[in-house]
Amino acid sequence: MTITGSILVTGATGLIGRRVVASLLRRTDAPVVVLVRDPARWQSIAARLGAAASRVTAVRADITLRALGLDLRTISRALGTPSLLIHSAGDIVFSRSLAESRSVNVEGARNVVELAYSFPDVRLVHVSTAFAVGRRTGFVTERDGPDAAGWVNAYEQSKYEAELIVRSSDLDYVIARPSTVVCDDVSGTVTQVNAVHRALRLYHAGLASMMPGTEESPVDVIPADWVADAIVRLALTDAAIGRTIHLCAGDGALSLGTLLDRTYAVWSRDTSWRRRHVARPALSDLRTYELFERSVDLVGDAWLKRITRSLSHFVPQLALPKHFDTTHARALLGDGAPPVSSYWDRMLEWLLASNWSASLPEAA
Amino acid sequence: MTSIGAIRYEFPAGTRSVRELAATGLLESTAETLESLGFAQIRVACEESSYSLALAASTRLLEESGVDRDSIGLLVYGGAPGGLAFAPARELASASREVVSAARFRYPSTRLQYDLGLERATVLAVDQLACTTLFGAVRVARALCVGEGIERALCVSADMYPPLAGREALFNCTADAGCAVLVEREHPRNRIVAARTITKGYYWNADAMRDEIVASYFPTARHLITETVRAAGWSSDDVDWVIPHNVSRRSWEILMGLVGLPRARLWADNIARDGHTLAGDNFINLHDALSAGTITPGDRLLLFSYGYGAHWTALAVEA
Numbered sequence: 001m002t003i004t005g006s007i008l009v010t011g012a013t014g015l016i017g018r019r020v021v022a023s024l025l026r027r028t029d030a031p032v033v034v035l036v037r038d039p040a041r042w043q044s045i046a047a048r049l050g051a052a053a054s055r056v057t058a059v060r061a062d063i064t065l066r067a068l069g070l071d072l073r074t075i076s077r078a079l080g081t082p083s084l085l086i087h088s089a090g091d092i093v094f095s096r097s098l099a100e101s102r103s104v105n106v107e108g109a110r111n112v113v114e115l116a117y118s119f120p121d122v123r124l125v126h127v128s129t130a131f132a133v134g135r136r137t138g139f140v141t142e143r144d145g146p147d148a149a150g151w152v153n154a155y156e157q158s159k160y161e162a163e164l165i166v167r168s169s170d171l172d173y174v175i176a177r178p179s180t181v182v183c184d185d186v187s188g189t190v191t192q193v194n195a196v197h198r199a200l201r202l203y204h205a206g207l208a209s210m211m212p213g214t215e216e217s218p219v220d221v222i223p224a225d226w227v228a229d230a231i232v233r234l235a236l237t238d239a240a241i242g243r244t245i246h247l248c249a250g251d252g253a254l255s256l257g258t259l260l261d262r263t264y265a266v267w268s269r270d271t272s273w274r275r276r277h278v279a280r281p282a283l284s285d286l287r288t289y290e291l292f293e294r295s296v297d298l299v300g301d302a303w304l305k306r307i308t309r310s311l312s313h314f315v316p317q318l319a320l321p322k323h324f325d326t327t328h329a330r331a332l333l334g335d336g337a338p339p340v341s342s343y344w345d346r347m348l349e350w351l352l353a354s355n356w357s358a359s360l361p362e363a364a
Numbered sequence: 365m366t367s368i369g370a371i372r373y374e375f376p377a378g379t380r381s382v383r384e385l386a387a388t389g390l391l392e393s394t395a396e397t398l399e400s401l402g403f404a405q406i407r408v409a410c411e412e413s414s415y416s417l418a419l420a421a422s423t424r425l426l427e428e429s430g431v432d433r434d435s436i437g438l439l440v441y442g443g444a445p446g447g448l449a450f451a452p453a454r455e456l457a458s459a460s461r462e463v464v465s466a467a468r469f470r471y472p473s474t475r476l477q478y479d480l481g482l483e484r485a486t487v488l489a490v491d492q493l494a495c496t497t498l499f500g501a502v503r504v505a506r507a508l509c510v511g512e513g514i515e516r517a518l519c520v521s522a523d524m525y526p527p528l529a530g531r532e533a534l535f536n537c538t539a540d541a542g543c544a545v546l547v548e549r550e551h552p553r554n555r556i557v558a559a560r561t562i563t564k565g566y567y568w569n570a571d572a573m574r575d576e577i578v579a580s581y582f583p584t585a586r587h588l589i590t591e592t593v594r595a596a597g598w599s600s601d602d603v604d605w606v607i608p609h610n611v612s613r614r615s616w617e618i619l620m621g622l623v624g625l626p627r628a629r630l631w632a633d634n635i636a637r638d639g640h641t642l643a644g645d646n647f648i649n650l651h652d653a654l655s656a657g658t659i660t661p662g663d664r665l666l667l668f669s670y671g672y673g674a675h676w677t678a679l680a681v682e683a
Contacts, residue, residue: 279583286620
């Protein structure tokens with residue numbers, strides 16, 4: 001695809017969005033407009049982009065408002081006609097109510113689609129999630145949606161509903177379905193702590209009693225830099241139009257048992273940790289885990305209840321094993337996500353060295 | 365191969381319902397919570413002493429099994445220490461001063477040998493194993509039966525609380541009882557096929573490490589049970605009955621799920637009616653399940669217990 005106009009990006013202050021902008025600046029010469037709620041926040045991110053940041057204009061916008069609250073004539077006058085709109089904004093907190101998640105993720109997608117109709121020949125890239133398929137298990141293709149079992153949390157459901165809005169449009173669209181982001185890149189650096197890191201911290205603290213899943217359950221995770229760059233490459237690829245693409249580890253995912261063993265191996269390099277004989281969390285079926293959750297609710301202290309509740313919107317996915325098909329992503333991109341084995345240990349080392357850096361922003 | 369040749373136990377005369385305990389301020393949780401976890405009543409001592417419960421259980425075992433007392437070469441005692449063992453429950457608080465006097469040398473283990481007429485038995489006592497005390501005693505007995513050629517060993521535990529002591533420990537209702545277990549080298553029933561124990565000394569300061577201890581309970585229990593079943597040469601499907609310690613039924617349902625056993629194989633009849641008698645639970649339950657005919661010869665049994673803080677232990681037994 002040849003970019004003839006500007007590029008609009010929502011969610012540019014987010015973990016993926018800021019990297020999408022960086023990739024756009026590397027791969028195109030087009031002016032980039034970031035549509036952000038807080039332009040001042042964008043400025044702190046722009047400072048890290050170097051000279052290329054001069055090609056970026058920040059415009060205050062809110063995806064929960066019609067036309068994102070923008071004055072389109074002003075935008076067009078100032079920035080020309082956009083030819084690409086990458087929608088990576090969303091509410092990624094798993095514990096939100098369905099109404100809350102929908103208000104941002106579904107209505108946001110609706111507003112972004114309407115905005116896209118305002119421009120001739122704009123291509124829309126919608127960033128969804130691989131977990132839009134919810135509780136579906138087994139080999140998951142990009143054509144799949146949720147099955148009758150539904151979703152684990154409102155986030156997943158709202159992201160699927162947003163996909164439906166994009167698909168029902170007659171725009172040129174690409175839907176990217178990234179897996180769970182666990183670090184910035186293969187160096188293992190973490191700049192946004194999420195439920196995976198919190199679960200690992202519990203394990204390190206000797207406080208992780210149980211988790212649902214089996215030794216063989218694949219755990220699909222990816223680094224942020226790769227997924228952001230993949231989103232941009234898909235955006236620039238004509239063959240991706242009208243497709244839903246998994247941006248997942250796929251065959252490069254490790255099993256839950258392997259991840260726990262590798263985690264134990266890294267942490268036990270510390271003699272004092274090894275001497276504590278911290279038990280590996282017991283893996284259970286979902287029914288047993290839910291019984292454990294209910295017991296914690298009944299008899300646990302406030303701290304344990306808080307921890308268990310915070311994980312309850314995420315950990316059931318561990319007992320719903322999925323093998324994401326990445327055939328199309330590989331064909332379109334020419335490569336796949338870095339194998340999890342290439343950065344998992346370094347990510348753990350980073351978490352240890354930074355003590356799960358309390359100063360980092362949290363998500364999910 | 366050693367076996368469990370006989371089991372007898374002694375409950376105190378008193379019982380208290382969970383609601384009575386709650387009404388007298390002896391529980392931390394509400395009665396409704398403990399009832400939802402499977403408890404209804406507990407056995408409570410008043411006039412009995414720890415020693416009297418141990419003596420009564422042992423005497424009954426010797427009389428009813430008809431075993432030759434001279435064939436018992438070892439007595440392993442796991443009850444209250446000297447100074448506290450002989451005081452009735454209602455006098456326990458005042459008796460505690462004996463622990464720091466010469467009276468502490470009045471050992472219940474040696475008295476038990478004398479009172480039972482076990483003239484050929486040497487005496488050992490095990491301590492600091494919490495609810496796994498009787499398992500520890502059986503473990504010692506097995507080792508000495510094999511190592512020193514002892515034909516029979518009598519293992520005895522007795523647990524008792526003062527009247528005003530709290531009766532709840534980690535959402536479990538604790539009860540009083542004495543229990544005696546005869547370990548034999550040659551006995552056709554209840555052969556101990558495998559035994560495994562894990563001690564995690566890191567948790568020695570149990571009060572201060574409650575959260576970590578609670579978190580470690582299930583994964584370590586699952587690991588130990590799996591190892592015990594494997595050591596017995598069984599698969600989990602081979603286990604006909606799990607004979608529990610009487611902690612909450614809910615926690616057992618979780619543990620059964622973790623080890624992949626159907627809940628129907630948990631013999632949990634005594635949790636509601638007896639409460640958690642600390643060290644005696646599994647063996648009292650084994651006795652009752654055998655007496656009820658629920659367990660039949662050849663059944664494969666798994667006994668698991670946990671000593672608060674640091675000890676996980678299990679026996680694989682072929683009935």
